[in-house]
Amino acid sequence: MSKVLVIGAGGVGSVAVHKMAMNPEIFPEIVLASRTVSKCEAIAESVKARTGREVETHAVDADNVAETVALIEKVRPTVLVNLALPYQDLALMDACLATGTHYLDTANYEPPEEAKFEYSHQWAYQERFEKAGLMAVLGSGFDPGVTSVFATWLKKHHFDRIDYLDILDCNGGDHGHPFATNFNPEINIREVTAPAYHWEDGKWITSPAMSHKVAFDFPEVGEKNMYLMYHEELESLAKHFPEIKRARFWMTFGDAYINHVTVLENVGMTSIEPVEFQGQQIVPLQFLKAVLPNPGDLGARTKGKTCIGDIATGVKDGAEKTLYIYNICDHEECYREVGSQAVSYTTGVPAMIGTALMLQGKWSGAGVFNMEQLDPDPFMEMLNTQGLPWQVHELPGPVGF
Numbered sequence: 420m421s422k423v424l425v426i427g428a429g430g431v432g433s434v435a436v437h438k439m440a441m442n443p444e445i446f447p448e449i450v451l452a453s454r455t456v457s458k459c460e461a462i463a464e465s466v467k468a469r470t471g472r473e474v475e476t477h478a479v480d481a482d483n484v485a486e487t488v489a490l491i492e493k494v495r496p497t498v499l500v501n502l503a504l505p506y507q508d509l510a511l512m513d514a515c516l517a518t519g520t521h522y523l524d525t526a527n528y529e530p531p532e533e534a535k536f537e538y539s540h541q542w543a544y545q546e547r548f549e550k551a552g553l554m555a556v557l558g559s560g561f562d563p564g565v566t567s568v569f570a571t572w573l574k575k576h577h578f579d580r581i582d583y584l585d586i587l588d589c590n591g592g593d594h595g596h597p598f599a600t601n602f603n604p605e606i607n608i609r610e611v612t613a614p615a616y617h618w619e620d621g622k623w624i625t626s627p628a629m630s631h632k633v634a635f636d637f638p639e640v641g642e643k644n645m646y647l648m649y650h651e652e653l654e655s656l657a658k659h660f661p662e663i664k665r666a667r668f669w670m671t672f673g674d675a676y677i678n679h680v681t682v683l684e685n686v687g688m689t690s691i692e693p694v695e696f697q698g699q700q701i702v703p704l705q706f707l708k709a710v711l712p713n714p715g716d717l718g719a720r721t722k723g724k725t726c727i728g729d730i731a732t733g734v735k736d737g738a739e740k741t742l743y744i745y746n747i748c749d750h751e752e753c754y755r756e757v758g759s760q761a762v763s764y765t766t767g768v769p770a771m772i773g774t775a776l777m778l779q780g781k782w783s784g785a786g787v788f789n790m791e792q793l794d795p796d797p798f799m800e801m802l803n804t805q806g807l808p809w810q811v812h813e814l815p816g817p818v819g820f
């Protein structure tokens with residue numbers, strides 16, 4: 420029997436478990452464990468109310484390998500789906516190796532004490548997973564995840580080679596708060612305050628955080644300012660598409676968001692260096708997270724759409740062309756379906772799809788895999804049937820700046 424153990428009862432975990440429950444033929448048994456068991460129970464209740472299905476729940480500290488190993492031995496899942504935080508990736512991969520369990524996650528490892536995420540930590544597990552005959556799929560969210568699958572599918576069906584790739588992440592949603600982050604504030608703020616890197620002519624080009632702004636007219640959303648940022652899929656795309664001359668990542672932010680982040684950064688609230696406060700060590704960014712709105716509570720009040728996709732320019736049979744492939748997701752429709760907003764939805768659905776393909780044996784292999792190393796076709800089919808339909812249009816040329 421295919422049994423799945425999901426770790427992490429946040430926004431993404433909730434969507435993934437709801438969507439697994441909606442596909443009983445692929446996911447006959449679902450177990451959800453997280454640090455706070457009451458959050459697992461709340462998700463299980465919602466799943467029961469919406470689908471009639473049972474979800475088994477447990478408490479686990481995923482930083483503690485022995486504790487996770489004990490849970491895995493009790494549950495005996497085929498795949499462990501890591502929807503906790505990037506800090507838990509290595510401990511959970513260790514627990515999978517110790518128990519002979521396949522692994523999937525949505526975000527690459529980041530050491531808690533250093534705001535620098537990169538795949539090197541997880542790629543270092545390649546030999547151990549390969550020798551154990553186990554599969555680890557890294558980054559099965561939207562970005563990374565779907566954006567890498569989009570690039571792989573374009574290359575497979577539409578290009579002999581891709582020269583220029585831009586990933587555009589637009590959230591046209593409005594939650595009505597003066598400032599809130601759409602997913603875990605600690606992860607989000609660490610990401611946007613980091614220097615921007617992009618890949619060009621075989622090397623990484625660095626620029627200060629939020630220093631490149633471009634207006635783009637997004638389908639069904641309208642014109643938004645997007646900012647050049649570093650995002651983890653650029654690292655694996657540069658590795659697996661060695662012919663790419665330039666790969667960049669852009670994300671939209673409103674002026675109010677930028678102003679808030681700038682002020683918070685200037686006053687030291689985004690720092691991850693602990694400070695002493697009233698006899699206690701606190702990390703400013705973690706304290707900030709505690710006072711900001713909980714992203715999980717934004718669903719009920721968020722209106723508007725997300726538009727995330729890739730613009731690729733490349734050559735097919737000697738002719739150059741540019742294709743834009745994207746998904747549009749409506750915050751309110753997501754909330755109606757699974758009780759979460761579109762940012763959690765666009766991550767939780769691909770996590771479910773990647774896991775489904777592993778359980779069905781459509782994705783298999785021994786070792787550590789990024790999404791672009793796997794066949795994009797069954798994943799693209801499931802996006803269309805599981806709530807994230809995509810479209811492709813030809814553009815006159817690459818993103819021109």
Ligand code: NDP
Nearest residue numbers: 427428429430431454455481503504505526560561562563
């Ligand atoms: P949340 O903060 O909402 O949820 C994280 C969950 O993990 C919480 O339930 C938390 O428990 C639990 N958790 C944290 N530490 C531990 C631990 N040591 N042991 C057990 N459980 C733990 O985050 P999101 O749901 O928004 O994001 C989940 C993951 O998805 C993150 O890794 C994020 O980076 C990634 N992501 C990926 C995207 C993509 O497109 N690829 C986009 C968005 C997110 P508690 O409730 O007790 O705090």
